[in-house]
Amino acid sequence: MDTYTASLICQNLNCGKSGTVSNTRSRLKGALDWLDNLQCRPHDSTLWQCPSSNWGESDCDDDAVVQITCEGNKALRGKATQSSQFDYFSSANNAIDGNNDANFVTGSCTHTKWESEPWWRLDLQEIHNVTEVTVTNRQDCCSERINGAEIRIGNSLQDNGNRNPRCAVIDFIPAGKSRTFHCQGMLGRYLNVLLPASNSLTLCEVEVHISRLVEDNVALKGRASQSSQYDRLGDAGKAIDGGSSADYGDGSCTQTRLESKPWWRLDLQETHTVSEVIITNRGDCCSGWISGAEIRIGNSLEDNGNQNPRCAVITFIPEGQPRTFLCYGMLGRYINILLPTNGILTLCEVEVYASRPAG
CATH class of the missing domain: 2.60.120.260 (Galactose-binding domain-like)
Structure with missing residues (x-):
């Protein structure tokens, strides 16, 4: 079973946005196999859209069983940093505190100084396949400042991680709203939000959903x-x-x-x-x-x-x-x-x- 399939199973069961697959020999005796050879694709939104064998037809044995662990927002376990800090209230970690309050004065948003190419970086601590990144924009003012920011994901810290492959460009997020960007399983430990202009960068929450921990080359x-x-x-x-x-x-x-x-x-x-x-x-x-x-x-x-x-x-x-x-x-x-x-x-x-x- 691949990562797209595991993640879609978690989503359809309302257990999280991503799934980690591991082999297991644990099996409920007498349990029936209803779907075999299930292979979901990135554009599938329900299990019924995924190619599989006919319903109830299976040649699985006990060794073919896998365990799926559903996971939520991986950013909550990471460490954040940014190019500069505007004031006492605008720490980089505010974007991963689990609080979607989009009002800067309540102390749950980041804010850099006005500078050339400001950036924010999340260290996930380990290499992951990133499927989705959700960004919440500031509400009380300045919502347009995020326009043009780039989401970059990879394993390099060259130029503070700002040269890693690009997942998406944030063209617009309404004031106080969240928007999800699909990264199709991009691989990386570091996730950067880079504004390639002279301005301030402010983020009120960043959520990261992964499909699988990658251990080896x-x-x-x-x-x-x-x-x-x-x-x-x-x-x-x-x-x-x-x-x-x-x-x-x-x-x-x-x-x-x-x-x-x-x-x-x-x-x-x-x-x-x-x-x-x-x-x-x-x-x-x-x-x-x-x-x-x-x-x-x-x-x-x-x-x-x-x-x-x-x-x-x-x-x-x-x-x-x-x-x-x-x-x-x-x-x-x-x-x-x-x-x-x-x-x-x-x-x-x-x-x-x-x-x-x-x-």
């Missing part, structure tokens, strides 16, 4: 291969060794020969639901070689896996830097990076954040 347990190997240093496994070096001479990057349509493939050993792929580009030279490469995910080995559905096209990654590509729960055992031209493919690290569908 599953690429580390996979097996890698590639279309060719340039020399003894350029082995395919170097992209999943957990190394942080982006210098080829350090022996932590892959490299193919110059050839037509070079590729690199990761075998996760079993089908996963893939949320994100993070690729670190080479830093010592040749950073442009990766431009135009495609990330493909699926279960087929036709054409060495290069015909599987496409998650993203890599237009550009700065020299020696990582970049995150969102795959929104694509299913697959194989992850390919294919350069669909004549060229050389080199990768210094590939991280994959995913879950295993259960039962």
Whole structure:
């Protein structure tokens, strides 16, 4: 069972907005299985819209049972900070106090000083798949100040977290009202609200709903291969060794020969639901070689896996830097990076954040 399905079950039972899936051998003896192979999609709003086997038809055994734990607002357990503080009453933590009072003078809203690109950041303490962010705007004045603010989610603290991937742009929230933004399971520990202008940023509540705690980079347990190997240093496994070096001479990057349509493939050993792929580009030279490469995910080995559905096209990654590509729960055992031209493919690290569908 994947995270979309677990979360929708929680919502339909009014038990919370998100669900965490864990395997269990506990099973009520004599219990019937009414829905098997249930696979909900991000656009489904009820269980009856989700693809499944026929009602009452099941081949489940006791080992196919999972436990779903429904969860509420994850922001309440986080820690908040902001670029500056306007006065004694405007702490960053006011936005995660569980109080939706939108009147600033009652002491439940944040407020920065007037400055260039003010920001607010929530540390969730652990990496999560974020499904929804709900923001409550100020009521007593200045509701337009939030217009244009960006919600960003990721694991980097570069520029205080303000360069992480963007979930949404807040174009407008009525005074004193709340608005929900859907982040489709974006992966991250840090959630920023950044106003890319000179102004003050004020927030009266921020709620965060997640689908699942992510514990591991599953690429580390996979097996890698590639279309060719340039020399003894350029082995395919170097992209999943957990190394942080982006210098080829350090022996932590892959490299193919110059050839037509070079590729690199990761075998996760079993089908996963893939949320994100993070690729670190080479830093010592040749950073442009990766431009135009495609990330493909699926279960087929036709054409060495290069015909599987496409998650993203890599237009550009700065020299020696990582970049995150969102795959929104694509299913697959194989992850390919294919350069669909004549060229050389080199990768210094590939991280994959995913879950295993259960039962």
